[in-house]
Amino acid sequence: MFSGCVQDDSSNTQSTIPTLKVAYLPTDHHASLFVAAKNPDLFKNDGIYLKEIESKKKYELYDNNKKVADVELIQINEGGAKIMALMTQDQIDIGFNGVPPAVFAIDKGTKAKIIGAVNSEGSAVVVRKEIPVNNWDEFVNYIKEQHKKGEQVKIGHPLPVSIQYAMIKKALEYENITYTEKTDDSAMVKLINCKGQGAMPNLLSTKELDAVIAWEPTPEVISIKDIGKVIVYSHNLPPKGEWANHPCCVLVASEDALAKKSDAVNSFLKLMKISTNKINENISLAIESSSNWLGVDKEVEQKSVPNIGYITNPKSVEKGTVDFVMVLNSQNSLTGVLKNVGEEEAKNILFDMGPYDKITK
Numbered sequence: 001m002f003s004g005c006v007q008d009d010s011s012n013t014q015s016t017i018p019t020l021k022v023a024y025l026p027t028d029h030h031a032s033l034f035v036a037a038k039n040p041d042l043f044k045n046d047g048i049y050l051k052e053i054e055s056k057k058k059y060e061l062y063d064n065n066k067k068v069a070d071v072e073l074i075q076i077n078e079g080g081a082k083i084m085a086l087m088t089q090d091q092i093d094i095g096f097n098g099v100p101p102a103v104f105a106i107d108k109g110t111k112a113k114i115i116g117a118v119n120s121e122g123s124a125v126v127v128r129k130e131i132p133v134n135n136w137d138e139f140v141n142y143i144k145e146q147h148k149k150g151e152q153v154k155i156g157h158p159l160p161v162s163i164q165y166a167m168i169k170k171a172l173e174y175e176n177i178t179y180t181e182k183t184d185d186s187a188m189v190k191l192i193n194c195k196g197q198g199a200m201p202n203l204l205s206t207k208e209l210d211a212v213i214a215w216e217p218t219p220e221v222i223s224i225k226d227i228g229k230v231i232v233y234s235h236n237l238p239p240k241g242e243w244a245n246h247p248c249c250v251l252v253a254s255e256d257a258l259a260k261k262s263d264a265v266n267s268f269l270k271l272m273k274i275s276t277n278k279i280n281e282n283i284s285l286a287i288e289s290s291s292n293w294l295g296v297d298k299e300v301e302q303k304s305v306p307n308i309g310y311i312t313n314p315k316s317v318e319k320g321t322v323d324f325v326m327v328l329n330s331q332n333s334l335t336g337v338l339k340n341v342g343e344e345e346a347k348n349i350l351f352d353m354g355p356y357d358k359i360t361k
Contacts, residue, residue: 018261019070020061020268023083024096026075028217028290028304029119029249032275032312033096035289037073042278042285048271056293061267069264078196079159081105084252087112093257094268099247099321101161103328106350107338113258113352116251116269117317122308123164123234123248124219127211128204129226136232139211140175147188155179156194156203156212163248165191166324167237168213174238204228215248217296217304224300233307245309247317247324258352270359273312280310314356322346 024030036043036050037059043049050059050071061069076082080097084105087095095102096118106112125136133139143153157165172179172189180187192209194200197218203209205227212222213234222228235244251272253265279286286308287301311317325346328334337349 017067017069018264019072020093020257020261020264021072021074021091022094022096022268023074023076023086023092025080025083025249026077026294027215027249028286028294028301029122029215029308030096031279031286031290031305031308032118032272032310033073034293035279035285036271036275038289038292039285043271043274046274048267048274050271061264061271063267063270068267069261071268077198079162080249081159081161084110084112087252087254090254090256093254093261094265095252096249097252098161098163098249099317099324100163100166101159102250102252103321103325103338103350104161104334107334107336109336111255112252113255114250114314114317114321114350115253115258115265115352115355116272116314117247117311118249118251118272120245120248120309120311120317121233121235121243122304123167123213123215124230124307125168125211125213125232125237126204126219126222126228126230128207128209128228131210133231134229136171136237139231140177143177143188152185152190153188153210154190154192154208156192156200156209156214158194158197158214160193163246164213164215164234166327167234167243167246170239170242171237201225201227216307217290217294217300220300220304221296223303224297245320247320250314250317250321251312253352253355258355262355266355266359269312269355273356273359276310276312286310312356314351314353318347318351321350325350 040049047065048063059071060067061071080101083095083097084101086092088110133142178187179189179191181191197214200212201222219230237243286305291298291301322343
């Protein structure tokens with residue numbers, strides 16, 4: 001009888017272990033996840049690590065050397081907006097994705113909070129190799145010269161809800177370069193939604209695009225394949241100083257996961273913080289793990305990873321994110337809970353600092 005009671009209690013305890021569904025993008029911006037998943041032995045002295053069950057898909061999360069969650073990793077190729085859409089449908093608990101998709105989704109009613117930062121910077125403008133320019137100023141002059149000839153320069157971007165889209169529009173506006181996203185031959189530039197980054201190399205090589213703005217490692221892939229050349233990294237895009245250390249990707253958790261799986265969410269966030277610390281101590285971890293995980297040449301990652309700032313403290317992206325909201329409101333681009341809010345209210349709507357504060361203690 002007593003033996004049976006013990007077995008039942010063990011079974012009930014096991015059943016309370018939650019499953020965290022974690023979505024990410026195929027980018028070395030999310031190297032903290034790859035490093036943790038590929039190198040569990042590096043983390044065991046910290047008492048927190050991922051045990052691989054199925055490579056790149058299923059893991060067990062241990063904290064204080066006790067299993068606290070099952071983790072399902074889901075790669076999303078379409079961009080952060082897709083991750084937020086899945087979170088709205090309760091199919092994702094935690095997402096690695098850009099600030100703009102998070103902002104737009106939360107504005108429209110997705111019950112989620114930013115609980116951590118992932119990276120800053122890490123994007124670039126790349127032009128076709130045949131175009132005779134080597135920097136941003138020369139590209140601006142090229143656009144103006146082409147316009148005089150009656151030609152329109154075509155620039156691809158990942159998605160309308162991406163920081164890359166916001167940056168290229170702001171840079172073009174600063175240079176007094178007109179752009180369109182429709183059929184308007186009077187505009188100097190046509191911006192084209194590539195619906196992700198997978199098609200960018202081919203669109204450049206077939207001359208359907210003249211340039212792209214993309215997150216790493218796509219710019220280095222295009223460069224090494226001799227399809228195009230990087231002319232400016234995001235931190236140097238105009239206006240001068242505007243994009244230095246700009247927020248890029250963040251860690252977003254659904255409010256449901258924060259309420260019902262808080263311990264597991266906190267443990268996962270702690271693991272990402274420790275992983276980020278290890279990357280900043282030894283950048284080769286991000287290079288090796290990203291190359292292996294993404295299936296790209298190590299040479300690509302050696303050029304790509306140093307352009308990325310790996311961070312975890314949500315405070316470090318708070319101001320940039322709120323500033324982004326203020327700009328969107330000045331353009332009447334927000335229609336939901338973030339419409340015309342003040343800075344403090346925007347912080348409260350978008351961020352939950354509680355998990356990060358707890359793990360840092």
